Amino acid sequence: MLERIEEIRVEGSAAIEAAAGTAELEELRVRYLGRKAELTAILRGIAELPAEERGKVGGSANKVRKELEALLESRAEILDASELESQLAEDRVDVTLPGAPARPVGHIHLITRTTRQIEDVMVGLGYRVMEGPEVEHDYYNFTALNHPPGHPARMLQDTFYVQSDPEVLLRTHTSPVQIRSMEAQSPPIFMIAPGKVYRRDSDATHSPMFHQVEGLAIGEGITLADLQGTLDEMLRAIFGAGRKARMRPHFFPFTEPSVEFDVSCFQCEGTGTLVDGARCNLCKGIGWIEVGGAGMVDPNVLGFVESNGYDPERVQGFAFGMGVERIAMLRHGVPDLRRFFDNDVRVLEQFA
Amino acid sequence: MRVPYSWLREYCDPGIEPGELAERLAMTGTEVERVGTVGPPSAEGFVVGKVLSAEPHPNADRLRVCAVDTGDGERTIVCGAANVAAGQTVPVALPGATLPGGHKIGKAKLRGVESAGMICAATELELGEGPAGILVLEGDGLVAGTPLAEVLPIAESVLELEVTPNRVDCFGVYGVAREVHAISDAPLSAEPWVEDAAAAGEGEVGDYASVTVEAPELCPRFTARVFTGVRIAPSPAWLQARLTAAGQRPINNVVDITNYVMLLTAQPLHAFDLDKVPDGALTVRTAADGEKMKTLDDVERTFDAETVLVCDRNGPSGIAGIMGGQTSEVSDETTSVLLEVATWNGTNILRTSRMLSLRSEASSRFEKQLHPELCGRAQRIASRLIIELCGAELVPGTIDVAAEIPEPRQLRLRGERVEGLLGMAIEQADQRAYLGRLGFTAEPTGDDLEVTVPPDRHYDIAREVDLIEEVGRIHGLDEHLPSTLPSVAGRVGGLTPEQRLRRRTEDALRDLGFDEVVGWSFTDPAEPGRLRISADDPRADGVALSNPLSEDQSVMRTTLLGSLLDVAQRNLARGADRVALFESGRVYLTTPPTGLQADPESAFTPVGALCGDFVGDRAAPAIEPHRIGCLAVGPLAAKSWRGGGEPADFFALKGTLEGVAGLLGLELSVEPAEEPFLHPGRSAHVSVAGEPAGWIGELHLLVCRAWDLEAAVAFEVDLAALIAASPAGEETFEDVATFPAVYQDLAVVVPTEIAAARLREAVLAAGGGLLHAAEVFDVYEGEQLGEGRKSLAMQLEFRAADRTLTDDEVLAQRAAIEAELSKIGGSLRA
Structure with a gap:
């Protein structure tokens, strides 16, 4: 019996050393150590042996079993490694072929992007974003904004009217949202209203459809100086640190006092002159670029929403408005307003 | 308003270059469009x-x-x-x-x-x-x-002023001079209209002329003077030069004087050849509807009943405040002149001038409402000039038909309000000085001022706040105004959940490879026809404009599809080989579509603006739902050596839509349905939480042809419907980690006509509470299944929140699913 165990050891060791692949090794494992293997049978039959042989045979068989297991394991490691190596060699690819094309990433339109930028700035200053209809009542677009019927200021904006109702028009500015918002919310109110507006005018600097952002701040003791500070903050956020707002008195029916506001030129740092001494082409040498209109909300306008808490003797505040396209044109050098609605993908894709 | 600089300096000389004055004017509220030069570029030589x-x-x-x-x-x-x-x-x-x-x-x-x-x-x-x-x-x-x-x-410098409509005083050179005086403190010459002419003519004005005003509410004042012995001739050089520099063509001395006085005082005048006015009798009345007259520009005009006319016995001789007629025009033969200086109702003049599409120097002043006081000023200056330049004699007396001249306006300017509104303090003495230079009188009462408004500013300065603007702008905003932020407490800024989800949706489409476009809101009324939308479809009934710029921009769009197709067509014509576009914008409807109402149970009650339910007391005149439209032509990703490059089809775009819905935490229901512009076999309606949300499909070949496309696929969904149903932001925790799920595959053979969605619904219904998900991952049709049958493979996910499922539990559910499937003609695939 002990000789047989020794024979198994010699035979098995040799076979394992000679095994050429992991599959063959698995066969050897079954043959020498499996359930039907001779060594397994010997170990299983130990109990039936005479008591004096049990120790010797058991010890010897277990030793051989462990030896073969160890051999199998070390042989398997060697074979695994070499097989993996040849497998990897076979898997080699031509890394110089082009990569799989990524699905193209799209682009947000420059108008949306600019609008969002303004929204984010104003949200940071504590404003909410309100929306109103584009097909609007004359009342909100003109009358409640202190443009009574027959007022010359109505002539300033050429208006599209709706066929079915002469009192309905396409809003000429986002200002109607001021009135709607004040009807819905008592003071204090801090809101902006972005959106499409329409004027009957079409050339390189006028589009019959364009976008504005309106701002409104009403509460107790809000002053023209607060408008200056708000415009300073807003224009810095849009056009970069170091910019300043400049207000020039103007006339709008729905604000009193009224101003137009400019930003100090971000190309020439407000000097009107470029580094090389040439006249700045962006601000035309003035040092300032017109951005929009603003002012203290006219008491007559507040009078239209007085029942909702807008007593002009108690609350006051400012409103401002500006063209989104104009800001985008200034910031990104777009030469012609009409390019925005042409939607040429070669242009759209310039703005990530 | 063109202001020759030498003329201005005759009344107020600020002692600075015109360019510098232009800058100061701009900073105090009068924009100067440009400083031009009339005549030689330089007087040198x-x-x-x-x-x-x-x-x-x-x-x-x-x-x-x-x-x-x-x-x-x-x-x-x-x-x-x-x-x-x-x-x-x-x-x-x-x-x-x-x-x-x-x-x-x-x-x-x-x-x-x-x-x-x-x-x-x-x-x-x-x-x-x-x-x-x-x-x-x-x-x-x-x-x-x-x-x-x-x-x-x-070499005259001319300031081209852009006068704001409230400043009618600055439509006259003297008014501009007063403004220059106010902003520069340079001395202002006395008002040029103080002194009147000596009347040396025979008789009395009533012997020559009479005026009847039948419409006093539209003609607050009508004055007339008569001149005899008038010699018509060219004006002297200085007058011609001034008019030319101011942009007026010299005609003859009398007409030139009327223009000159208007340019000086802002008050228009009109001269009649008195001999051509029968008995010198003029009547101011409204026109009969349809009444006609030939104006000075040789055009026959037709009036309506609100047009005010100045008539003689034979009929109309001029449109009040806008343009004279030919019948009594001053000519070389004229020897007697009746000079009309009147005040008209500005609103009426504006209306008539728009109705006739006829604007003149006179109407552009009258429409801003002149004060009746100005009539006398203009009569006085013009009389002196007509006597001096035309050798005429003024007949004593002035016909003056005046309804009522408004009392000078008195206003109180409270000192605390000035600082309270502007946020900067202005000394009372300064306030008084500024107002004084502007022609107001201001008497102190404690901290306040009692202010009297001059006639030139009567209609512009009606309230305390108007005075605050005046003192503020003259004081100088740019120099003195501090930069502060509102100190009002309780401000909370932020986007609404809907606004955030709209951005999320737009960003998702961008990340899925689509370029955002901004299309025109207006479109061609023929567009619904090109989209095969029938005339009785509400989408063929858009909001129509009464004064469009052109026919192809005359109706508001009812779908985003048209403008997406237009953009695709333009880009392909320019050489693009594929486009993937989306638009996030409104459509404008006259009748409400179904399924746009926000779900009151939803966490988002105010989806408001997105479905056209805007704030404000009056509902919007039209319905303006915010839509997301998406259109793809050609492949979504490029072809490569590994394959790909197939044109986007129904499923490519459905995947995009599902991707967007997934981001919003939504499960869409997509059911076969036809739309006139879609391929009838590859089109569907999309709904969410049982509410209709839009459509998706490959475009009908005829629609593709109408836009020169070979094929295209699109969807359009109402953003409000998606957002109302979206749990985004309000999700609750679900435990998926404590107890493992059991995954099983299921291959079912069913008749071909059974929709995958039906099968999945049946499986989910039968799976009971333990079946967590069932997704189709393979579809197979082949001979061994037999005609009219297909096999769908699904992966089932079973799980329970409180325990590990046993094999028996899963088997029981699976048996229930098999039983349910057999009811709809399905069997497990062997």
């Missing part, structure tokens, strides 16, 4: 000359050889004008001078005679029409060699 002799040219019949004294001696100048003669005093351009238009004068030989300069005509100096030939100056007291600029306004 232009002098007064005396013609000593004028002899015929030896070699040319029409030329004269003149000896001219130009102060620096005698020089020879060859002149082509027929009217040149010895003894004249004339303007001379010396060699080196530059004419308007840039021509530089040099020494030149003309037909063999050397000419050292040029004798100028009025037109050559842009000084007006002048008589034919050279300009002859009134020579008395003029010394040869005097710079011409001292005699005539040559």
